[in-house]
Amino acid sequence: MNTKQTTATGFVLFAAILMILSGVWGAIVGLAAIIKREFFVVAPNYVYEFSITGWGWIHLLLGIVLIAVAVALIAGRSWARWPVIVLASIQAIAQFAFLPYYPWWSILIIVLDIVIIWALLAWRPESL
Numbered sequence: 199m200n201t202k203q204t205t206a207t208g209f210v211l212f213a214a215i216l217m218i219l220s221g222v223w224g225a226i227v228g229l230a231a232i233i234k235r236e237f238f239v240v241a242p243n244y245v246y247e248f249s250i251t252g253w254g255w256i257h258l259l260l261g262i263v264l265i266a267v268a269v270a271l272i273a274g275r276s277w278a279r280w281p282v283i284v285l286a287s288i289q290a291i292a293q294f295a296f297l298p299y300y301p302w303w304s305i306l307i308i309v310l311d312i313v314i315i316w317a318l319l320a321w322r323p324e325s326l
Contacts, residue, residue, distance in 0.1 A: 210279075213317035214271040217282055220310050221264030224289065227303065228258030253296055260289055283318050286311040 230237050231254025264285050271278040290311040293304040 209317045209320055210271060213282065213314045214268045216310060216314050216317070217268035217271070217286065218265055220286070220289065220307060220314065221261040221268060223261070223307065224257045224264065225261030227300070228254045228256070228261060230254070231257065231299075250299065253292075253299070256292060257296075260285070260292060264289065279318055283315055286314045286318075290315075 231250050235250040235254070264282075267278050267281045267285060271282055290308045293307045293311070297304045
């Protein structure tokens with residue numbers, strides 16, 4: 199295996215593992231919002247406000263889908279690259295909307311999603 203293939207494989211594996219972690223964390227936050235909605239407190243005078251339970255279901259379902267697609271990417275399914283990029287983008291947007299409820303967590307997951315997107319976009323399988 200040449201250096202370019204090793205690097206590309208490392209990028210994909212790195213992104214997929216981060217995506218699994220991000221999906222698990224998203225699912226846990228979703229469960230927390232569904233089970234104990236008082237856990238999240240809205241900052242006063244924030245521009246927008248959403249239902250905590252609704253956001254919990256969104257995070258839970260998005261987390262499960264992220265895990266499934268990331269596992270497909272680890273299994274070598276090349277079709278999973280673009281769905282992971284799209285799902286990471288959707289999750290970053292969802293976390294942005296979740297900022298008033300849990301700001302530090304949302305920022306952490308947005309940064310994680312950006313790293314995942316970068317890693318998968320940096321991978322060029324056709325140039326191997």
